[in-house]
């Protein structure tokens with residue numbers, strides 16, 4: 001049985017950022033990933049077909065900011081900062097019926113002006129998105145504009161999500177452009193980490209059981225691979241971590257099973273530029289529809305293609321119905337969609353009071369050689385994932401010193 005210092009389950013940005021820190025500290029690090037690629041929700045689909053060579057679209061995350069300081073430090077370590085690419089300034093539009101409208105045109109400014117002073121007195125902490133933003137923008141504005149916009153940001157119904165888990169204030173790095181992607185898309189980051197020295201990435205390895213044998217962890221995959229390690233980290237969605245820890249850490253598992261997750265059914269399409277007549281957009285937010293958002297590649301224009309990823313609500317439309325809706329929104333015929341790429345992501349559905357649950361989980365983890373990272377701790381942004389991984393790495397480093 002192969003032995004490692006640490007096995008990390010899940011090769012999204014959470015697992016890979018933790019792997020980066022561990023390998024940097026000289027630990028023999030194995031990352032086991034069930035899919036055939038690293039990156040998880042950082043999923044840049046790159047086209048290799050002759051006519052679309054060099055074109056890519058994002059099937060998941062699409063934007064990083066100069067406030068992602070921990071992520072930027074990792075990118076510096078991986079020497080990929082020179083691949084930063086600015087996103088061109090094009091706006092988001094609201095979709096009402098089949099018409100694109102500007103966001104301000106849908107706001108009621110009288111209601112906004114009356115409500116906005118409450119921003120000085122109403123606290124985000126302990127409030128849901130609906131409670132906080134209805135208070136400071138007015139309930140009409142919330143229903144018509146903000147609620148659909150938040151649904152689009154977190155790819156799920158956002159009303160009950162904790163308000164303080166979105167749009168965190170972080171110190172910016174002034175030497176870096178405010179918003180960016182990379183030439184080659186965001187998966188350039190996870191590709192670079194996965195190929196770092198000291199990290200072994202095993203793809204196509206779905207972990208199905210975790211055990212403890214004496215001082216070691218054992219990890220078994222569905223294809224019969226078995227490995228062991230001194231430390232173990234789970235960087236999967238919370239429901240997967242809950243299932244894998246059921247017999248070894250039942251109390252941790254019980255708490256994690258209280259964290260919900262929602263599926264997002266995404267469909268990326270590439271269309272020749274001349275086929276699409278809608279204006280250039282960064283993204284489209286529907287008032288009420290079968291999808292939460294459309295993320296466009298118009299922010300990084302390509303000479304031949306335009307690309308759009310529709311993030312659909314789970315279970316409301318089959319493939320054909322999704323394709324029809326894509327065609328209606330883009331104003332194209334089915335035959336004009338040159339490439340269609342489906343993908344499913346899981347997002348955490350957090351609720352007010354979540355930080356209490358996380359502090360219980362952290363107390364249970366204290367003193368153990370088990371580590372948990374992911375996008376269900378303090379927020380879903382890529383930087384939140386890296387911050388959690390760094391926190392867990394610091395706990396591991398302290399254990400190494402004892």
Ligand SMILES: Cc1cc2nc3c(=O)[nH]c(=O)nc-3n(C[C@H](O)[C@H](O)[C@H](O)COP(=O)(O)OP(=O)(O)OC[C@H]3O[C@@H](n4cnc5c(N)ncnc54)[C@H](O)[C@@H]3O)c2cc1C
Pocket residue numbers: 009010011012013014015032033034035039040041042059060061062063064155205206207208235236237240264311345346347373374375376380381382383385
């Ligand atoms: C549509 C969308 C757009 C977003 N846009 C942005 C954005 O622009 N900017 C931003 O900052 N954030 C964005 N986010 C949020 C951010 O991308 C995610 O929160 C983050 O990438 C999650 O990373 P993760 O590693 O925690 O989880 P994941 O990316 O989900 O990775 C978990 C990994 O674990 C693997 N896995 C699961 N089970 C097993 C198993 N049993 N064995 C082995 N491996 C397993 C999975 O295959 C996956 O690769 C977006 C999210 C979505 C869904």
